[in-house]
Amino acid sequence: MSIRYLPAAVGLAFCFVVLYLMRHQRLPPGPPKLPLIGNLHQLGKKRMHERCQEWHRQYGPLIQLQLGLDRVVVIGNSQIARDLLDKKGSLYSSRPRFTMAHDCVTRGFHTATLPYGPRWRLHNRLQLSVLNKRIVTRCRQVQEFESLQLMHELLFTNDFHPRFQRWANSLQTGLGYGQRLAKGDECNIHEMEHISRVFREIFATGIWLVDLFPVLNHLPAALAPWKSKADEHYSRTVGLFQLNTDEALRKDSWNWTKKIRSLKESQDLPRDEVNFVVGVMAEAGGDTTGVVLDMFTLAAVLHPDAMARAQQEIDSVVGPDRLPTFEDVDQLPYVTAVIKEVLRWHPAAPFGLPHSVIQDDTYEGYNIPAGTTVIASQWSINFDPETFPSPHEFRPERYLDNPDLPVSSFGFGRRACPGRYFAMDSLFISVSRILWGFRISPIKDGAPIPAWGFVMDGALMRPAPFEALFSARDVHRQRLIMKDWAAVDKDADKLYNAIEPVGAEMGFQGQEE
Numbered sequence: 001m002s003i004r005y006l007p008a009a010v011g012l013a014f015c016f017v018v019l020y021l022m023r024h025q026r027l028p029p030g031p032p033k034l035p036l037i038g039n040l041h042q043l044g045k046k047r048m049h050e051r052c053q054e055w056h057r058q059y060g061p062l063i064q065l066q067l068g069l070d071r072v073v074v075i076g077n078s079q080i081a082r083d084l085l086d087k088k089g090s091l092y093s094s095r096p097r098f099t100m101a102h103d104c105v106t107r108g109f110h111t112a113t114l115p116y117g118p119r120w121r122l123h124n125r126l127q128l129s130v131l132n133k134r135i136v137t138r139c140r141q142v143q144e145f146e147s148l149q150l151m152h153e154l155l156f157t158n159d160f161h162p163r164f165q166r167w168a169n170s171l172q173t174g175l176g177y178g179q180r181l182a183k184g185d186e187c188n189i190h191e192m193e194h195i196s197r198v199f200r201e202i203f204a205t206g207i208w209l210v211d212l213f214p215v216l217n218h219l220p221a222a223l224a225p226w227k228s229k230a231d232e233h234y235s236r237t238v239g240l241f242q243l244n245t246d247e248a249l250r251k252d253s254w255n256w257t258k259k260i261r262s263l264k265e266s267q268d269l270p271r272d273e274v275n276f277v278v279g280v281m282a283e284a285g286g287d288t289t290g291v292v293l294d295m296f297t298l299a300a301v302l303h304p305d306a307m308a309r310a311q312q313e314i315d316s317v318v319g320p321d322r323l324p325t326f327e328d329v330d331q332l333p334y335v336t337a338v339i340k341e342v343l344r345w346h347p348a349a350p351f352g353l354p355h356s357v358i359q360d361d362t363y364e365g366y367n368i369p370a371g372t373t374v375i376a377s378q379w380s381i382n383f384d385p386e387t388f389p390s391p392h393e394f395r396p397e398r399y400l401d402n403p404d405l406p407v408s409s410f411g412f413g414r415r416a417c418p419g420r421y422f423a424m425d426s427l428f429i430s431v432s433r434i435l436w437g438f439r440i441s442p443i444k445d446g447a448p449i450p451a452w453g454f455v456m457d458g459a460l461m462r463p464a465p466f467e468a469l470f471s472a473r474d475v476h477r478q479r480l481i482m483k484d485w486a487a488v489d490k491d492a493d494k495l496y497n498a499i500e501p502v503g504a505e506m507g508f509q510g511q512e513e
Helices: 003-024 048-059 078-086 099-105 118-131 133-138 140-154 160-177 187-203 214-218 226-250 256-262 271-302 304-317 326-331 333-345 378-382 420-437 475-487 492-497
Strands: 062-067 070-075 361-363 366-368 373-376 438-441 454-457 460-463 469-472
Touching: 048 062, 048 070, 048 378, 070 078, 070 378, 078 361, 078 373, 099 187, 099 214, 099 226, 118 133, 118 256, 118 271, 133 140, 133 420, 140 160, 140 326, 140 420, 140 475, 140 492, 160 187, 160 226, 160 256, 160 271, 160 420, 160 492, 187 226, 187 271, 226 256, 226 271, 256 271, 271 304, 271 333, 271 420, 271 438, 271 460, 304 333, 304 420, 326 333, 326 420, 333 420, 420 438, 420 475, 469 475
Parallel strands: 070 373
Antiparallel strands: 062 070, 361 366, 438 469, 454 460
């Protein structure tokens, strides 16, 4: 280059630098950062959802963090979450790169970690083929049957957590593979719970150095100890999923596996990937539903007045001579409000699942560059006092006073949980029947209950261990539960086969939402 053009070149380069800085100077506010590590040093002493709630109070409902090399924008307000993740779903529906969870542990087969694109859309359509509203409505007889066993079990034990897990897991494995869990201690469910627990730990934000610095994944296995752990977990996962799949295909009854494998759109996928499509549905539903019922039990012990109001509503609609059914749902608005308040008051996934923006965007004058990880913090959203006045109070009536209040537990936009309708049905039938049949109280009067004590289980949050007494509301209801359980046909295959008639159209029944 001739020296006479040097000033012009320098000036042009200066303009590019200025334009770059102007483009990025209006990033959302956030706490001060250190070189290279960003805000990582500020996360160690508190759980991330609690730390972000503090920052939301200080900097506003949209904040920016730097975690290693990753830029992260955290949303703490439901309106912003809807504006970005719902209304701009075409931009905000991808996932950040999960080197450990996606590349190493699941080899790109897990629906939750897939980036937005044709592969994810195919997974989503396959899952919606068995989780669309038509199929979900036909699953209600299975949910009523499983909930009746739950009611019978609670007559004889106060060890509610394993009973809730049996009920939730049996729903998922029964529909997924035609294998209901009559006892809850079947050997394959222990392996499923182990695999699910390990994946939650791996998926939890900030545990793996390779997630913060993906270049480390190019190291040889001898210098990358996470690779052996990933290989072990992948091997156990595909082994169990294939075992369950083989059993499902041998069954005479309808199940998710047979339905999805019958679809021509699944034929070009690798065998293990199709197994993952079903397996992750079975895992996720069993995990979260059981946790939410634990949260409900905690609310029942701590807030007996709210439960008494729900029982009055049930008694006026259902009466003492039969259990609630799905036909009662429209006449039990306060029971539905109790469920929504449980989901809000103690969110099972307080930090939600991260999104990633696929191209540069702006919001309220702030720039959100392509590749930014975007997290809708369930904890901050659910305790935003502008949306939920007195957010720490358990007040189901807030959902009656304002039916438009958001329920964000199932995520936002195109990455919202595809099983949300099934989950809400499961919660309605179990909660309404438990309230119909039982009083829930502390084991000992005056015994302290840890209302705000939690145990993190990977990305899930469970209540700290506590005890509760389930006592039948009266002898008549107790006898009715026992009579109904003794009389019900225990052949679940009949219920599975009633979900979709033999010879039904095998095309997609759902569509991407």
